Amino acid sequence: MLKQLHQLQKLQNAQKLLEQEKLHSETYCQMAKIKSEYEADKRRWQQLACMRGELLQNRKEYAESLADVNHKLQKEQDAMYDGSTSTVKVLSAREAQMTALGEKMEALKTQDEEAIHHLQQIEQEAVDLKQKIEEECQSFERLKLDYKEICEDYAHKEAEVAAEIAALLPSIEKGELAWFEANQHKFGGSPVAYLSSEHVCDGCHTIVTPVLYKRTVSGQRTYCEKCGRALFTDNE
Numbered sequence: 001m002l003k004q005l006h007q008l009q010k011l012q013n014a015q016k017l018l019e020q021e022k023l024h025s026e027t028y029c030q031m032a033k034i035k036s037e038y039e040a041d042k043r044r045w046q047q048l049a050c051m052r053g054e055l056l057q058n059r060k061e062y063a064e065s066l067a068d069v070n071h072k073l074q075k076e077q078d079a080m081y082d083g084s085t086s087t088v089k090v091l092s093a094r095e096a097q098m099t100a101l102g103e104k105m106e107a108l109k110t111q112d113e114e115a116i117h118h119l120q121q122i123e124q125e126a127v128d129l130k131q132k133i134e135e136e137c138q139s140f141e142r143l144k145l146d147y148k149e150i151c152e153d154y155a156h157k158e159a160e161v162a163a164e165i166a167a168l169l170p171s172i173e174k175g176e177l178a179w180f181e182a183n184q185h186k187f188g189g190s191p192v193a194y195l196s197s198e199h200v201c202d203g204c205h206t207i208v209t210p211v212l213y214k215r216t217v218s219g220q221r222t223y224c225e226k227c228g229r230a231l232f233t234d235n236e
């Protein structure tokens with residue numbers, strides 16, 4: 001009976017291995033890498049769109065402020081010539097105000113130029129990023145096709161193993177199967193070990209004592225002294 005369980009655990013481990021191989025295949029890893037790059041690029045794309053929106057809004061505000069300052073400056077200039085500036089004191093106050101407004105205008109123009117420059121940078125980055133995202137999508141689609149083939153190949157192998165398991169199960173007693181399933185977790189999926197004629201347990205690769213070997217060969221249910229797995233020999 002342990003021989004059949006040993007066979008079952010071999011097949012189940014083969015199933016797990018196939019699943020892992022599929023997930024660790026180079027194609028799958030490349031797909032995962034591209035996907036994470038694509039997601040990072042998409043986030044950057046959204047950031048750029050946000051920054052662009054803010055800069056455009058800033059430019060709008062600069063233009064409004066500039067128009068406002070320009071209007072005030074015009075008024076000061078008009079006042080200089082309409083006769084309302086009668087004293088030296090008022091004149092110098094108006095001149096100071098005009099200088100301040102002129103400086104403000106220059107500052108706004110500089111800010112706007114910086115915004116334009118920044119916008120150009122963002123637009124260039126967006127163009128490059130768009131191309132990169134397109135390339136990532138194309139690569140991903142190609143890999144997806146390859147991966148589909150790989151999956152079909154694995155599905156074929158998995159079906160073979162599943163069929164072997166299905167053929168094996170009826171030969172195993174229910175009680176033994178229940179014991180096997182209950183102990184699988186404890187032994188990393190393999191609670192049964194084959195004891196070779198050299199007295200080596202194939203679960204932990206150590207040599208068992210002669211007494212244990214004899215008891216196992218005689219058909220008693222024994223457990224490896226080192227790893228605790230149930231043992232069976234070719235005599236079973």
Ligand SMILES: [Zn+2]
Nearest residue numbers: 201204224227
């Ligand atoms: Zn062992």
